[in-house]
Amino acid sequence: MIQFDQVSKRFQGGNEALSQVNFHLHPGEMAFLTGHSGAGKSTLLKLIALIERASTGNVIIGGKNLNRVSRHAIPYLRRNMGIIFQDYQLLYDRTVFDNVALPLIISGFSSREVKKRVHAALDKVGLLRFEKKYPITLSGGEQQRVSIARAVVNKPALLLADEPTGNLDPDLSREIMDLFMAFNQVGVTVLIASHDIPLINQLNKRIIQLSHGKLLTAGNGS
Amino acid sequence: MIENNFANNNSGESSSVQLRQLKPSFSSRFKEFFIRHLQVFFYSLGLLSRTPFATLMTASALGIALALPAGLFVILDHARQLSGDINSINQISLFMKKEVSKKTIDSIQKKLENYPEIAQVKHISRDVALQEFQKNSGFGDALKALKNNPLPDLLIVFPSLTHNEPEQINNLLTELKKIKQVDLVQLDIQWLQRLYAILHIGQRGVLIIGSLLALGVLLIVGNTIRLAIENRRSEIVVMKLIGGTDSFIRRPFLYTGFWYGLLGSLIAILLVNLSLIIINDPLAHLSSLYDSHLFSLGLMGINVSLMLLFSGCFLGLMGARIAVGKHFKEIEPK
Numbered sequence: 001m002i003q004f005d006q007v008s009k010r011f012q013g014g015n016e017a018l019s020q021v022n023f024h025l026h027p028g029e030m031a032f033l034t035g036h037s038g039a040g041k042s043t044l045l046k047l048i049a050l051i052e053r054a055s056t057g058n059v060i061i062g063g064k065n066l067n068r069v070s071r072h073a074i075p076y077l078r079r080n081m082g083i084i085f086q087d088y089q090l091l092y093d094r095t096v097f098d099n100v101a102l103p104l105i106i107s108g109f110s111s112r113e114v115k116k117r118v119h120a121a122l123d124k125v126g127l128l129r130f131e132k133k134y135p136i137t138l139s140g141g142e143q144q145r146v147s148i149a150r151a152v153v154n155k156p157a158l159l160l161a162d163e164p165t166g167n168l169d170p171d172l173s174r175e176i177m178d179l180f181m182a183f184n185q186v187g188v189t190v191l192i193a194s195h196d197i198p199l200i201n202q203l204n205k206r207i208i209q210l211s212h213g214k215l216l217t218a219g220n221g222s
Numbered sequence: 223m224i225e226n227n228f229a230n231n232n233s234g235e236s237s238s239v240q241l242r243q244l245k246p247s248f249s250s251r252f253k254e255f256f257i258r259h260l261q262v263f264f265y266s267l268g269l270l271s272r273t274p275f276a277t278l279m280t281a282s283a284l285g286i287a288l289a290l291p292a293g294l295f296v297i298l299d300h301a302r303q304l305s306g307d308i309n310s311i312n313q314i315s316l317f318m319k320k321e322v323s324k325k326t327i328d329s330i331q332k333k334l335e336n337y338p339e340i341a342q343v344k345h346i347s348r349d350v351a352l353q354e355f356q357k358n359s360g361f362g363d364a365l366k367a368l369k370n371n372p373l374p375d376l377l378i379v380f381p382s383l384t385h386n387e388p389e390q391i392n393n394l395l396t397e398l399k400k401i402k403q404v405d406l407v408q409l410d411i412q413w414l415q416r417l418y419a420i421l422h423i424g425q426r427g428v429l430i431i432g433s434l435l436a437l438g439v440l441l442i443v444g445n446t447i448r449l450a451i452e453n454r455r456s457e458i459v460v461m462k463l464i465g466g467t468d469s470f471i472r473r474p475f476l477y478t479g480f481w482y483g484l485l486g487s488l489i490a491i492l493l494v495n496l497s498l499i500i501i502n503d504p505l506a507h508l509s510s511l512y513d514s515h516l517f518s519l520g521l522m523g524i525n526v527s528l529m530l531l532f533s534g535c536f537l538g539l540m541g542a543r544i545a546v547g548k549h550f551k552e553i554e555p556k
């Protein structure tokens with residue numbers, strides 16, 4: 001599902017955020033991406049989401065070499081991924097329902113379908129009762145669950161999360177991770193950047209470790 | 223194609239994985255396309271109504287910018303029609319020498335009426351002229367004190383419609399000047415020609431003012447949309463992250479530009495008509511003083527109104543399009 005082949009990323013200014021990274025994440029797999037702050041975790045995820053482009057090497061997602069994806073095709077590619085951020089990235093002038101509905105509206109689903117699927121997604125993250133609320137009135141953990149509902153509402157094959165529990169206390173963090181595990185259970189490929197080592201160790205999943213842009217361990221998968 | 227890639231890959235590599243990329247059917251997308259357009263259309267209007275004061279200020283600025291050339295156009299259009307009317311009733315005044323007898327004047331009138339260039343000749347005797355003057359000027363008593371009537375006899379010559387061109391009128395004029403009993407020949411054609419020249423300049427002026435203010439409208443809408451884009455920067459980033467295409471994300475901003483143009487031109491129509499109503503009363507009074515039929519600019523015609531609406535909406539859309547084209551590419555997820 002995700003294949004990194006000798007991937008390096010050098011930003012303008014000279015520092016190399018990733019150098020010669022190789023790994024392979026199979027469909028249906030779940031892995032954690034760890035490493036110190038500045039190790040290159042976010043950069044790696046951004047390459048997958050085509051927020052950044054690799055300087056050298058190939059990133060291949062679902063059989064598609066991202067070097068050959070034109071700017072115009074990026075939105076369609078992103079519709080196959082759910083992306084989750086530390087700061088949720090919700091739209092605060094819209095209700096929970098409208099936030100979660102956005103990916104479906106973008107893809108052109110009918111209102112009836114939208115309603116059905118948004119309810120299903122909100123139900124999965126346990127927030128159905130909040131659909132008419134505005135995100136600002138929710139707690140951090142609830143806001144993160146709204147963003148997860150939005151990420152999974154069009155059933156993407158791949159979930160990416162960058163420090164999804166970075167702003168949450170341990171109990172809430174565990175709840176969020178359990179949610180990701182549940183999506184992985186039904187076949188979604190999941191890659192989560194996190195440096196919450198104690199929590200990660202509890203979950204017994206593959207760990208991909210970065211240090212100063214280099215791959216330390218690629219875990220059991222590759 | 224792209225959308226199917228993941229799904230194919232999944233089913234190929236792992237049997238336990240059952241992933242189907244969710245994708246709406248074609249007919250559903252086709253139908254939704256129009257519904258969404260309508261929704262965004264009104265959604266953008268809703269956004270504007272959330273900040274009614276700011277919206278009204280911008281729309282009023284647009285309205286004033288559009289009203290100015292539109293109003294000038296309406297006035298100029300009337301002036302042109304009016305000057306056309308005047309042209310068809312060209313008249314030449316022959317002031318007779320004082321000592322000429324009524325009999326001689328009658329014979330001159332008869333002679334002139336036989337000219338093919340002349341449609342009609344009207345005689346206003348000096349007595350009648352004096353009475354008129356006393357009645358209308360307000361100097362009645364002062365004039366009564368005069369022993370002699372100071373006014374001359376007057377022959378008014380109406381050229382025939384077939385001899386109405388400036389050159390023909392000029393020929394007729396030289397002809398009339400040759401009559402030795404005539405003291406003074408006066409034709410108001412010069413001011414007509416000057417009026418035409420002025421109207422011509424006026425038309426160019428409206429064109430220039432119109433173009434400049436159209437540019438102004440583009441700039442106002444462009445800047446307003448630029449600010450709106452700036453305000454919604456984080457929203458645009460989120461939209462891009464969840465797979466919104468540029469055209470999808472652009473749409474509300476384009477419609478916003480359209481609404482501004484529409485509101486602006488509606489305000490312009492209101493302003494122009496209000497101005498016309500204010501002008502029409504004193505204008506009617508003025509025309510009554512000239513003893514002519516009551517003259518009025520009326521209200522803005524339906525054609526001009528439609529033209530104004532169309533230009534307003536077009537300029538609004540264009541302004542938004544320019545702003546979006548210029549400021550959209552910079553906004554990318556980081």
Ligand SMILES: Nc1ncnc2c1ncn2[C@@H]1O[C@H](COP(=O)(O)OP(=O)(O)O)[C@@H](O)[C@H]1O
Binds near residue numbers: 012016017036
């Ligand atoms: N846009 C950028 N321009 C320049 N340097 C960057 C940029 N983004 C990240 N970096 C650098 O790349 C390195 C890796 O950053 P990042 O991927 O954010 O690390 P992590 O997410 O593991 O903390 C850091 O040294 C960071 O300063």
Ligand SMILES: [Mg+2]
Binds near residue numbers: 041042162
């Ligand atoms: Mg990071």
